Amino acid sequence: xDFSPEFLDAIMKAAAYLxxxxxxxxxxxxxxxQGYAAGKGAEAVGRQPEARAEIMSTMLLGQAVAETTxxxxxxxxxxxxxxx
Amino acid sequence: MQPGPKVLAYFLGNENLPITDTLxxxxxxxxxxxxxxxxxxxxxxxVPGRIQAAVEIILAFVESQIESMLPGExxxxxxxxxxxxxxxxxSTVFGLIPGLVNPTGDINTTLGMALMVFLYSQYLGxxxxxVGTYIKGFFExxxxxxxxxxxxxxxxxxxxSFRLFGNVVGGGIIITLLYxxxxxxxxxxxxxWFDIFSAFIQVLIFGMIAISYISVAISD
Numbered sequence: 001x002d003f004s005p006e007f008l009d010a011i012m013k014a015a016a017y018l019x020x021x022x023x024x025x026x027x028x029x030x031x032x033x034q035g036y037a038a039g040k041g042a043e044a045v046g047r048q049p050e051a052r053a054e055i056m057s058t059m060l061l062g063q064a065v066a067e068t069t070x071x072x073x074x075x076x077x078x079x080x081x082x083x084x
Numbered sequence: 085m086q087p088g089p090k091v092l093a094y095f096l097g098n099e100n101l102p103i104t105d106t107l108x109x110x111x112x113x114x115x116x117x118x119x120x121x122x123x124x125x126x127x128x129x130x131v132p133g134r135i136q137a138a139v140e141i142i143l144a145f146v147e148s149q150i151e152s153m154l155p156g157e158x159x160x161x162x163x164x165x166x167x168x169x170x171x172x173x174x175s176t177v178f179g180l181i182p183g184l185v186n187p188t189g190d191i192n193t194t195l196g197m198a199l200m201v202f203l204y205s206q207y208l209g210x211x212x213x214x215v216g217t218y219i220k221g222f223f224e225x226x227x228x229x230x231x232x233x234x235x236x237x238x239x240x241x242x243x244x245s246f247r248l249f250g251n252v253v254g255g256g257i258i259i260t261l262l263y264x265x266x267x268x269x270x271x272x273x274x275x276x277w278f279d280i281f282s283a284f285i286q287v288l289i290f291g292m293i294a295i296s297y298i299s300v301a302i303s304d
Contacts, residue, residue, distance in 0.1 A: 060285055060288075060289075061288075061289060061292060064247070064285060064286065064289040065289070065293075067247070067251075068243055068246075068247055071246055071247050071250035071251065071254075072243075072246065072250075074250050074254055075246055075249070075250050078253070
């Protein structure tokens with residue numbers, strides 16, 4: 001079987017868009033991680049309200065680091081959509 | 085809709101040397117920061133004025149952040165880390181000005197800074213620990229871990245730069261999409277979230293991670 005180049009190009013584009021959508025499932029991970037960190041942060045503030053500022057900054061730093069995997073998948077999705 | 089930097093012209097007509105809007109914005113930012121620092125330096129007073137007080141607060145904050153991870157060396161690393169904080173912080177404000185773009189929305193800007201931090205931390209590691217201890221650090225805990233340690237070290241500038249880049253570009257894409265649905269008023273509050281709150285947290289993270297890479301490299 002041989003296909004026309006336009007057909008193959010369309011298949012490739014479709015696969016790239018599908019891949020971008022599937023890849024963004026990785027967004028689940030940072031969501032769970034950040035929510036867990038926020039819950040633990042709320043617990044810590046409840047136990048020690050006087051250390052609120054310290055806990056907040058530590059929590060935000062940890063959440064931003066936990067976001068890394070989501071950012072990776074986002075960059076890959078961007079490449080799939082706009083470059084491939 | 086095409087996100088990312090736009091090519092405005094080519095340097096000397098060479099296809100491999102594009103001049104992008106982010107490049108122009110970062111050059112403008114560098115020139116403005118140098119002018120600002122020069123003028124402020126001429127008018128330094130014992131009793132600070134408003135601008136001097138604001139700059140002193142920012143620098144004291146950066147120094148306290150360095151002190152928390154590298155005790156006793158806040159003053160030594162303040163020029164390097166402070167430059168990163170100020171450059172990335174002011175470039176965030178640049179994204180809010182119409183006609184200008186955020187230089188950190190370009191992977192080249194963030195990767196450049198991350199590579200600078202990476203090379204500086206490796207240099208400090210070699211200088212403080214000596215070449216032998218530095219190379220031996222790659223064979224810890226056993227020599228089989230050598231490829232893993234090298235890869236782990238090389239992944240640092242990549243994760244460091246992609247984090248800031250992805251956040252800036254992601255926020256920009258969401259706002260652009262919203263502008264296509266509601267051209268007026270509704271997307272404006274989102275600028276406060278994506279361009280101010282989220283972006284300044286990322287500036288803080290970028291600087292803190294630079295400090296922690298340096299502290300990991302020179303300790304242990």
